[in-house]
Amino acid sequence: MPSRRHELLAYLVPRLKKSGELVTPEHERARIIAWHNGLDRSLPTKAVPRFGRRFSVVRDDSAGFPTYVITPRHVRPTRTLFYVHGGAYNAPIDAFHVRYATLLARAVGARVVMPDYPLAPEHTWRDSFDAMTTSAARWAEEPMVLTGDSAGGGYALALALALRDRGGPQPTHLVLHAPWVDLTTSTPETETVTLTDPWLFIGKVRAYAEWWAGSPEDLGRPEVSPVFGSLAGLPPALLMYGTRDTIAPGCRLLTARSVEDGWDLSVIEEPGFIHVYSLLPFVPEARRAFRQTIAFLG
Known part of the structure; x- marks a missing residue:
């Protein structure tokens, strides 16, 4: 049963982020482009106390876009956490992404590699996918967790498919927090589940999916909707999601497909929890998910 703090955030987060249903795709596109034009795209660290004292940051632009390498000071990392941020493919790295990634990195003795990939609607998956795969392959030469x-989360899984198909070093583990793995939104129960979701709205989800895909024909490609790719031969993975989430049906489809393809996928489905509950600050559900993640990574 969700805690009171969870329910409070389930009420507050959509309002703080000004969530709402789509007006028109054209209106939403213009709104987001105007927002992008005014964004500060530097690494947001304000949610991490004493960040500068505790971490060093190197910005690498060799992929054609910034990738931040965040290393704990006074600790020698033994592995890399390659973290792909969410935000419906149109929002940049958020301060709470940095907060979560650095907390997990310190707990498991890792550095963080966080790409700031080009965003929709100005860009599609084609503008970053090859460079992201190459970057992940380079870091996979040492122990790397892809998350x-x-x-x-959907992008991370798509990268894992591409890394497997390339051959060479692979991630040791995958950790997927409510991953958006089906951009076709074709799973039948999606229309019902979205009615209980206080945060994600199906009209926006579909518009954002089409922008990222670039064309309706690309929506079902494994690079865009990795649930439709072969999952055989992937590293062990942990999947966490709540049922009050528009993309939960895609996570259930991923679970079913993992069984078909013999993929070692550990699944935690939490009844009544909202989208990316495992990253929410100050709630017991997220603290439990954090412990489960550390246990999974060993």
Whole structure:
């Protein structure tokens, strides 16, 4: 049963983020582009106390877009946490992404590699996918955990498919927080589940999916909707999501497909929890998910 703090955030977060249903795709596109034009795209660290004292940051632009390498000071990392941020493919890295990733990195003795990939609607998956795969492959030469939340979780899984198909070093683990793995939104129960979701709205979800795909024909590609790719041969993975989430049906489809393809996927489905509950600050559900993640990573 969700805690009172969870329910409070389930009420507050959509309002703080000004969530609402789509007016028109054209109106939403213009709104987001105007927002992008005024964004500060530097790494947001304000949610991490004493960030500068505790971490060093190197910005790498070799992929054609910024990638931030965040390393704990006074600790020698033994592995890399390649973190792909969420935000429906149209929002940049958020301060709470940095907060979560650095907390997990310190807990498991890792550095964080966080790409700031180009965003929709100005860009599609084609503008970053090859560079993201190459970057992940380079970091996989040492022990690497590939992880992400929401859209970033879907992107992380798509990268895992591409890394497997390339051959060479692979991630040791995948950690997927409510990953957006089906951008076709074709799973039948999606229309029912979205009615209980206080945060995600199906009209926006579909518009954002089409922008990222670039064309309706690309919506079902494994690079865009990795649930439709072969899952055989992927590293062990942890999947966490709540049932009050528009993309939960896609997570259930992923679970079913993992059984078909013999993929070692550990699944935690939490009744009544909202989208990316495992990243929410100050709630017991997220603290439990954090412990489960550390246990999974060993």
